[in-house]
Amino acid sequence: MVEVVSEARSHGGRQLVLRHDSRATGTPMTFSLFLPPQAEQGRVPLVTYLSGLTCTHANVTDKGEYRAACAELGLAFLAPDTSPRGDGVADEEGWDIGLGAGFYVDATEAPWSAHYRMWSYVTEELPALVAAEYAALDMSAQAITGHSMGGHGALTVALRHPGRFHAVSAFAPIVAPSEVPWGEKAFSRYLGPDRAAWRAHDAVALIEDGARVPAIRIDIGAADPFLERELRPERIEAAAADAGIELILERRSGYDHSYFFISTFLAEHLRWMKSRLG
Amino acid sequence: MVEVVSEARSHGGRQLVLRHDSRATGTPMTFSLFLPPQAEQGRVPLVTYLSGLTCTHANVTDKGEYRAACAELGLAFLAPDTSPRGDGVADEEGWDIGLGAGFYVDATEAPWSAHYRMWSYVTEELPALVAAEYAALDMSAQAITGHSMGGHGALTVALRHPGRFHAVSAFAPIVAPSEVPWGEKAFSRYLGPDRAAWRAHDAVALIEDGARVPAIRIDIGAADPFLERELRPERIEAAAADAGIELILERRSGYDHSYFFISTFLAEHLRWMKSRLG
Helix, strand or coil: CEEEEEEEEECCEEEEEEEEECCCCCCEEEEEEEECHHHHCCCEEEEEEECCCCCCHHHHHHHCCCHHHHHHHCCEEEECCCCCCCCCCCCCCCCCCECCECCCCECCCCCHHHCCEHHHHHHHHHHHHHHHHCCCEEEEEEEEEEECHHHHHHHHHHHCCCCCEEEEEEECCCCCHHHCHHHHHHHHHHCCCCHHHHHHHCHHHHHHCCCCCCEEEEEEECCCCCHHHHHCHHHHHHHHHHHCCEEEEEEECCCCCCHHHHHHHHHHHHHHHHHHHC | CEEEEEEEEECCEEEEEEEEECCCCCCEEEEEEEECHHHHCCCEEEEEEECCCCCCHHHHHHHCCCHHHHHHHCCEEEECCCCCCCCCCCCCCCCCCECCECCCCECCCCCHHHCCEHHHHHHHHHHHHHHHHCCCEEEEEEEEEEECHHHHHHHHHHHCCCCCEEEEEEECCCCCHHHCHHHHHHHHHHCCCCHHHHHHHCHHHHHHCCCCCCEEEEEEECCCCCHHHHHCHHHHHHHHHHHCCEEEEEEECCCCCCHHHHHHHHHHHHHHHHHHHC
């Protein structure tokens, strides 16, 4: 059912890369899972990390520098892919659409709707799969984070699953995809022209429409080249303030959009999550 | 003179990737240099990391997880490439020879001798270059480490430069290349059939021939698939014991040859180096 692509001991735990045939996407899907040493003795909380445009599971697995903190704190770390892949999966010119750019929605428009069902995949199929396969995962103690498009994913998934996640954070997230070029391009392809349908996949719109989480932590590089055009953190600042959601938003001087930024602050996010996981 | 290929803020410091035209190799050479935050206030020790077969500067830069510890300890971290590259550089079928496999020697045999001068590059040209370009580097406070072929490089460079390095360590090093398939293949190509010439590039032979360092730290994964055939740590255990060199050799249960292993223990090596740098 789940094929072990690779397994390596790291930081006292097990870094797995796994593959399975997804019902949601109708394709094979590859993901990584780090089990900290504590998972050999008992149950551990699960942090899901959603990656950004162009990434697979491998980017954060190689460059995220999360294992030391996860091993210290006793956290499992799950990193799915960002889109379906393979023969017959629709694609289009450009790295911000199609392969590597699933935007964590269930596409309703052809040709995308055949396989681009990343919402169902990350919210239902994948958590059920890892829970069934790895008894050490305490699915009642979950947190979620992500980067850029994956920050969008983490925020929207958490906002639409109140109570499932003890903590939600993001690195340089696209907070209002309906209002920015990356999101407008993706949503018009995947969800069609009716912008009302986009609101369920837009963190700022979800908050405006009444969705709530207790707190959100966001770090953004002040030197991020996508800051003003695509990320627009001021939009979630305003929405969270209006809604009374605690928002910890750090603008990090000198940092860009890369894993050099993420890896600097990911351990801090994991510590913050652990404190909220109790 | 030195071209900045990329620069990113990370862990409070600067992760640079740099390129220059090497006199030693007669080719452009790319390397990475991490300057910790302490380098903005004063001088910092320099740790050189020599990579293994098939690698460029990028493997450890992406996967080594050294920046957090370097930023905490105030250590700069220099990662050169493993061979010359480019048009006209000799190569041969196989990932253990030619491109990505320079073995840190100055080749004396054609066609390799035209460009494969990694010994001169890592012991002379590159240190002089970074010292001239980055005044924050304290070249009187150096340490060296490396992985696999790069562990061989680190050990031989330190043994032949007594006093230059306050600390030398290695991950899964090839300690006796003259006696194992990888080394025999490379040395016979690069240095010719006279095995006497190989001894200057063989850590165990150097120790047998009188070279000394105060101490060596080595970590090897007990599940490393190359352990018995290529790495043979018992050879340096015997040589160090005979020579009275302090050898801290840790066999790490369950760990393999990958960066999942290196990244687990690199911070410990950096702490050990820092303690010896005073």
